[in-house]
Amino acid sequence: MxxxxxxxxxxxxxxxxxxxxxxxxxxxxxxxxxxxxxxxDFVSNQYVSILNYDSLPADAEIDKTFLLNTLVEKFDYNSYLEIGQGKAENNFNRIKCKIRIGVDPEPSCNAAYCLTSDDFFKLNKSTFDLIFVDGLHHKDQVYRDIINSLNCLNKNGTIVVHDCNPENEATQIVPQKEEIWTGDVWKAWVKLRSEKNDVEMFVLNTNGCGIIRVGEQKTIIVPDSLTYRYLSENRDYLLNLKSANDFLIYLKKN
Ligand SMILES: C[S@@+](CC[C@H](N)C(=O)[O-])C[C@H]1O[C@@H](n2cnc3c(N)ncnc32)[C@H](O)[C@@H]1O
Known part of the structure; x- marks a missing residue:
């Protein structure tokens, strides 16, 4: 020895x-x-991922950029498409993907594609790992943006849809009246929840971002005409809400 x-x-x-x-x-x-x-500070530190935490409080806020970068880190994503890029410094420039493509018809946004999302998808031949749907917040447009995004999503890719969970009736009225406005994105979301069984869909209750990944879900039954009252009475069922901590558990399991 x-x-x-x-x-x-x-x-x-x-x-x-x-x-x-x-x-x-x-x-x-x-x-x-x-x-x-x-x-x-962790919410404003958009380069940090929630994967660094063992658990999160039920009311933890997850900023959209923070959420997108968490998905990039978790699934090792390379390519990112943002529909409705807006001012690049607010979100687009902060996404940690090697390839980033922005679409926005507003010339002052200086997007790579100064087009509507419909025109972009007509000419697009690329596929993407992560797609952020945040363009025109009208139900029919959002519905088309999600269907078109599914058609150019890479295997194991994720679509994030902004503003799926309006806090009150006024914020979701189309045309826009309030300054804080989600539009009726939620109606496109609910329609897809009632039609598609080949994806999994849930909304983070902390920030209203909807997550769509290829998978499976039990489709829901909804009336033809959707009212805000119906949403407020059946929010959980219609949107499939997940808390920040449940989302963290979901990510660690997948
Ligand atoms: C809520 S802002 C986007 C904010 C941005 N994604 C961010 O996180 O900072 C919505 C953007 O959608 C753009 N937009 C409006 N109609 C559009 C359309 N048909 N296709 C794509 N973008 C559209 C607007 O010009 C606006 O910049």
Missing amino acids: KEFLKKHIYKLLIISLVFNLIGFLYVAKKIYYIKLYASN
């Missing part, structure tokens, strides 16, 4: 040093994220 220790003492010391260093880094990382979370 003594002989063995004499011969291998340096190797043993190096191995123990490496293990100590790994342990130290692990603990330091945990402390960093706990502090970040406690400082409430």
